[in-house]
Structures are given as C-alpha cells and as structure tokens.
Amino acid sequence: xxxxxxxxxxxxxxxxxxxxxxxxxxxxxxxxxxxxxxxxxxxxxxxxxxxxxxxxxxxxxxxxxxxxxxxxxxxxxxxxxxxxxxxxxxxxxxxxxxxxxxxxxxxxxxxxxxxxxxxxxxxxxxxxxxxxxxxxxxxxxxxxxxxxxxxxxxxxxxxxxxxxxxxxxxxxxxxxxxxxxxxxxxxxxxxxxxxxxxxxxxxxxxxxxxxxxxxxxxxxxxxxxxxxxxxxxxxxxxxxxxxxxxxxxxxxxxxxxxxxxxxxxxxxxxxxxxxxxxxxxxxxxxxxxxxxxxxxxxxxxxxxxxxxxxxxxxxxxxxxxxxxxxxxxxxxxxxxxxxxxxxxxxxxxxxxxxxxxxxxxxxxxxxxxxxxxxxxxxxxxxxxxxxxxxxxxxxxxxxxxxxxxxxxxxxxxxxxxx
Numbered sequence: 001x002x003x004x005x006x007x008x009x010x011x012x013x014x015x016x017x018x019x020x021x022x023x024x025x026x027x028x029x030x031x032x033x034x035x036x037x038x039x040x041x042x043x044x045x046x047x048x049x050x051x052x053x054x055x056x057x058x059x060x061x062x063x064x065x066x067x068x069x070x071x072x073x074x075x076x077x078x079x080x081x082x083x084x085x086x087x088x089x090x091x092x093x094x095x096x097x098x099x100x101x102x103x104x105x106x107x108x109x110x111x112x113x114x115x116x117x118x119x120x121x122x123x124x125x126x127x128x129x130x131x132x133x134x135x136x137x138x139x140x141x142x143x144x145x146x147x148x149x150x151x152x153x154x155x156x157x158x159x160x161x162x163x164x165x166x167x168x169x170x171x172x173x174x175x176x177x178x179x180x181x182x183x184x185x186x187x188x189x190x191x192x193x194x195x196x197x198x199x200x201x202x203x204x205x206x207x208x209x210x211x212x213x214x215x216x217x218x219x220x221x222x223x224x225x226x227x228x229x230x231x232x233x234x235x236x237x238x239x240x241x242x243x244x245x246x247x248x249x250x251x252x253x254x255x256x257x258x259x260x261x262x263x264x265x266x267x268x269x270x271x272x273x274x275x276x277x278x279x280x281x282x283x284x285x286x287x288x289x290x291x292x293x294x295x296x297x298x299x300x301x302x303x304x305x306x307x308x309x310x311x312x313x314x315x316x317x318x319x320x321x322x323x324x325x326x327x328x329x330x331x332x333x334x335x336x337x338x339x340x341x342x343x344x345x346x347x348x349x350x351x352x353x354x355x356x357x358x359x360x361x362x363x364x365x366x367x368x369x370x371x372x373x374x375x376x377x378x379x380x381x382x383x384x385x386x387x388x389x390x391x392x393x394x395x396x397x398x399x400x401x402x403x404x405x406x407x408x409x410x411x412x413x414x415x416x417x418x
Contacts, residue, residue, distance in 0.1 A: 004062035004063060004066035004070065006029045006094070007087070007091065008028045017047055022182070027055070028054070033057065040055050059098065063095040064099070064102050068110075069095050070113055071112045076259065077263070082262070092124070109140070113145055117199075117202070118198045121142055143175075144166050145166075146201030159186065160185055165180060166191045166192075166195070166196055209282065215248040233416075250288055251330025288333075293334050296312055298413070305367075307338075311345075313347075313361070317356070324352050329371075351374065364389050370394070373399050392413065395412065396414075
C-alpha cells in the first residue's frame, strides 16, 4: 500500500514514521523545499527503512499513484481568530489534480487529519473535488480522522492513541477504519457522520481549555482572598466522583488548545450562535501571561526594585516541558508584559538553546520567572540565586518549594499559591 502524506510538519512527520515502521511505502509531500531535501538526504524522519520513503513538492504526481492520501497541513487562525483554510484548500486542489489523471479504477482514500471546523470536508474539500470533475465513491472517498498527537508524551505514542473516523460514504468509512486498524495498536471508533468526527477534536481541546481556565480563574480569585488555590483544588480532588482537577499556571500554549476553540466559535457564529463559555475561557487563559508579568512587577516593587531598573530571567520559552517547540507559548505574553513595564528580560531554555539569550539559569538578575516546567528546573538551587543577588522568584508552574525559596532569603510568588 502506498501512502501520500501532505504536510510533513509535526503531525505528518509522526504519521510517516509510523507508516514506514508498519511496512508501508510513504511519499512525503511538502511545500518547503528544505524539508523535502532533508528527507531525500535521509534526514528529518526517524526511520530505518529509507527504501520505503520518497519526498517531493509535486503532490499531484503522488495523488495519481497513491492508494491513500493523508492531509496533515496546518489550519491556523488569522488575526481575526478565524480559521485559515488556505493550506487545506491548496492541498485539496493538488490532490484533485492528481486524482483526475489516475489510471486505476480503485477510488483513492483521502483522509483529512488536520483539525477543521465541522462541515469543512463536505462543504470545502468535496466542493474542490467537484470542480475537478471527480465523483465521490467512484474517484475518491473522503474521510476525517482528526489527529491525536501528544508531542513528548512517551506514555502515549501515536500508535497507542484511539482514533475517531467519519466519512462521506459507507465504503469510505469502512476503508478509513480498516486503514487505521492496520496502522494503530489502538481502537478505531467509526461515527455516524464526517461532521461528528471533525468536531470531536475541537470538543476535546475546548474541554481542556475550559477546565484550565476555571483553575486559572480560581487561582486569581483566591489570590485576592489570600487562599491557596492549589491546595483548594487538591482538597476538592479528594471527592472520588464528579470532579476533575486541573492546575492553574502561566498560560496555555501550543498548536491545539489555544487555537481549536476558535474553529468552533467562528463556525457557530456564522450559524447565529454565540459561544460565550468558550470565548470567556480563551480570554482567561490568554490573560494569564500578563498576570504573571504583573505578579513579577509587584514582587520587584515589594523588594524596592523599580521595574525600569530591573532585569528578569524567564525560565522556559517552550510551550510544554522538555519539548523544543514555542508555538503560542505563554513566554511571549510574559516577555511582552514585562517589556511594557520597561523591565529588561533575559531568557533561558535548555531545550531551545538557540532561542535563549543566556546560557545559564544562574544570572545576576533581580527576578527569576518560571514560565515552563522543564524537568531540569526542579534541580535549580534557590541559594545560588540568592548568592547572585536575586530578590524574587515568581513561579508560574509550581516548580519550586516555597519553604526552600524563602529559607534562601528570597521572595516567593506563585500562581495559585499564597
């Protein structure tokens, strides 16, 4: 079986690696010449059998030959927080061009793994194929199988994560389900419509966004009441049913949680419905980096350090611990919030060394601010910070022990702790 993978970013890369491991032949299609060149040089992918891998920018040629085309292109939101389907439409047109020139009578299975608003496969992608004179069920089958990738989580590799499958035809649903049954070690869950599959991914991440927002709002609220929010959430978690605890923190980053809710918010708005809860949750979480910046300035002021005379070291630029990825990271909001107060900012991230402004966490600064909870940060010694003249540690990720920090003579402020 030959597979064309359209978009070899963090999702497409993992899918390609797993497919090769499962003995499939994979053609990697990407608009980035450098990605293609690296794959052709037997780099970029973590595979052993390079004979099963090709790479190209000519996606139409791949679609003309492939049994299955997987679309894993990004679907970001624009400045108006509306989904940008440009990359998806471009990939669809490329595939359609290739399908129009196929010699085989077997319909190609086209699967969209990209996160998309409900209705996109039917309304956008199938419409593109129609303009190329392609017939659903005869020339192609179209399915939506939203990606589920948790980068850096060794407990849940791609092959172990269950998947939801929806399609426009019964035969397409069967073929897509069989394809993923052969690719994964996990359960495959067919659903009644492609729209259900599409929106399931958004529901997953909106659920997390809402619950994190609740924890963050509780933290800010209880801080004003001088009550420890983390302890309160932990206490609530002793109830064995009806409660799921989430931790407050410096903010939410990455390619999914800060983005996916907007796909449903915008789609529902076009249909005349306003998602008040999703919108408020996004607002709360997007404000947390600024809250951490405000906490830092307050801590400096209490230590009689004027913001314009202060230097703060931000620990962590990545959006997730021990992952070299800073997309939509809270780091940027904290950095910009401090800059608004004229605080000089230094950055240290051991997994994004090239993006760091300093090469050590031990610096003669006024405040140390934890943005990302990298594992190595748990070994940092507050006494060494004190010896360098640090006045305060502001902890956005519950990395430090308050008693240890205060025993070193430093002020300790943390999100959700008093």
